[in-house]
Amino acid sequence: MEPYRSVYESKRILVTGGAGAIGSHLVNEISRCGAGVVYVLDDLSSSQLWNVPSLPNVVFIQGSILDEVKLKRVFVEKPQYVFHLAAFFANQNSVDYPEHDFMTNGLGTLRLLQYSQLAKVERFVFASSGSSFYGVDAPMPLKEEYVSLRLNTPYQITKMLGELYCNYFYKHYGLPVVKTRFFNSYGPGEAPGQYRNVIPNFMYWALKARALSITGTGEETRDFTFVGDLIDGILRAGYYGDAIGEEFNLASGVETRIIDLAQMINNITGNSSGVTFVSQRAWDTKNRRLASTDKARKILGYEPRTKVADGLVATLQWFRRHWEFIEKFASFAPGASAAVPIKTNGSAPGQDIARIPAAA
Numbered sequence: 001m002e003p004y005r006s007v008y009e010s011k012r013i014l015v016t017g018g019a020g021a022i023g024s025h026l027v028n029e030i031s032r033c034g035a036g037v038v039y040v041l042d043d044l045s046s047s048q049l050w051n052v053p054s055l056p057n058v059v060f061i062q063g064s065i066l067d068e069v070k071l072k073r074v075f076v077e078k079p080q081y082v083f084h085l086a087a088f089f090a091n092q093n094s095v096d097y098p099e100h101d102f103m104t105n106g107l108g109t110l111r112l113l114q115y116s117q118l119a120k121v122e123r124f125v126f127a128s129s130g131s132s133f134y135g136v137d138a139p140m141p142l143k144e145e146y147v148s149l150r151l152n153t154p155y156q157i158t159k160m161l162g163e164l165y166c167n168y169f170y171k172h173y174g175l176p177v178v179k180t181r182f183f184n185s186y187g188p189g190e191a192p193g194q195y196r197n198v199i200p201n202f203m204y205w206a207l208k209a210r211a212l213s214i215t216g217t218g219e220e221t222r223d224f225t226f227v228g229d230l231i232d233g234i235l236r237a238g239y240y241g242d243a244i245g246e247e248f249n250l251a252s253g254v255e256t257r258i259i260d261l262a263q264m265i266n267n268i269t270g271n272s273s274g275v276t277f278v279s280q281r282a283w284d285t286k287n288r289r290l291a292s293t294d295k296a297r298k299i300l301g302y303e304p305r306t307k308v309a310d311g312l313v314a315t316l317q318w319f320r321r322h323w324e325f326i327e328k329f330a331s332f333a334p335g336a337s338a339a340v341p342i343k344t345n346g347s348a349p350g351q352d353i354a355r356i357p358a359a360a
């Protein structure tokens with residue numbers, strides 16, 4: 001086994017958000033590396049228990065990272081490594097529920113860092129976001145230093161806040177932190193839903209023979225990263241000494257147009273309903289996204305291998321195997337920002353207010 005994998009052998013490891021799309025794969029891989037125990041702390045707010053790997057060295061604790069009773073329960077086990085992936089996900093969700101976003105991604109991350117520092121963990125790896133704080137005008141490919149303070153969503157703000165807290169704990173307490181910035185992860189394990197990513201949602205609608213709804217013109221690009229490649233990068237971030245205090249893009253380094261993605265998904269699923277176009281969301285102003293992976297290659301030896309076409313086939317196989325669960329749990333209920341017509345029972349707007357008795 002390579003050193004960046006064998007380092008986890010016999011260790012006590014905490015993965016927050018370990019029931020999620022990415023976290024569940026991470027738990028699986030760390031377990032396979034021969035970890036002593038992998039503790040999973042997850043409140044299942046955006047995932048299902050069936051996604052948590054059922055393995056002898058995996059212990060699942062259902063609870064929030066904001067719940068200090070649960071944090072004490074986990075940290076009394078003295079985890080040596082912490083992978084902090086729990087988050088309120090993602091942009092549109094945070095636009096709809098900014099305070100919830102702030103609590104989980106802001107205060108929750110601060111609490112994790114505090115407990116990790118007290119427990120003197122050997123490594124704290126933070127799941128940050130590559131789509132979050134690169135400026136609209138930043139040149140491609142996006143390098144780690146092209147950050148902007150002009151952010152578009154609460155999620156982008158709180159992911160940046162998480163990185164800033166990591167920097168503080170590293171400088172002030174010497175906590176060995178590494179910040180990993182993910183770019184559009186996809187693959188088996190991510191169920192579709194109102195606030196989920198484009199690939200699981202396209203896959204879901206394609207399997208239901210519906211037209212795929214593209215927000216924008218379809219010319220927009222994203223850097224889609226297969227979850228297996230991402231996990232390999234995260235494991236490396238937990239090992240290399242030169243990574244401490246640094247931030248790394250974990251991406252594929254390949255740009256894919258959304259229209260091409262939609263056509264690939266329609267092809268492999270046999271969906272003949274085509275695509276439709278709706279206007280872009282107000283916060284979604286970055287038309288191109290392509291990451292530089294130079295730094296991760298140089299310091300972590302990170303080498304993403306999966307082509308989008310192959311990753312999509314693996315994702316489709318997972319969808320077919322788990323279709324019963326996916327159908328049961330997929331929710332596309334409108335969020336807080338959706339326009340809901342107000343019923344006035346025939347009265348003109350404002351008339352209801354006039355009927356409220358005046359205060360004495």
Ligand SMILES: NC(=O)c1ccc[n+]([C@@H]2O[C@H](COP(=O)([O-])OP(=O)(O)OC[C@H]3O[C@@H](n4cnc5c(N)ncnc54)[C@H](O)[C@@H]3O)[C@@H](O)[C@H]2O)c1
Pocket residue numbers: 016017018019020021022023041042043044045046047063064065066084085086087088089090104108127128129130131181182183184185186197
């Ligand atoms: N998926 C992507 O493309 C992507 C891109 C950039 C960054 N990230 C980051 O990677 C991490 C994992 O993302 P994912 O795609 O697996 O998302 P996910 O929603 O599938 O996983 C997040 C997990 O955190 C859990 N969670 C949420 N709030 C919690 C709380 N208060 N306490 C405990 N658990 C809580 C959820 O139940 C879920 O299982 C997140 O931090 C996310 O911000 C993801």
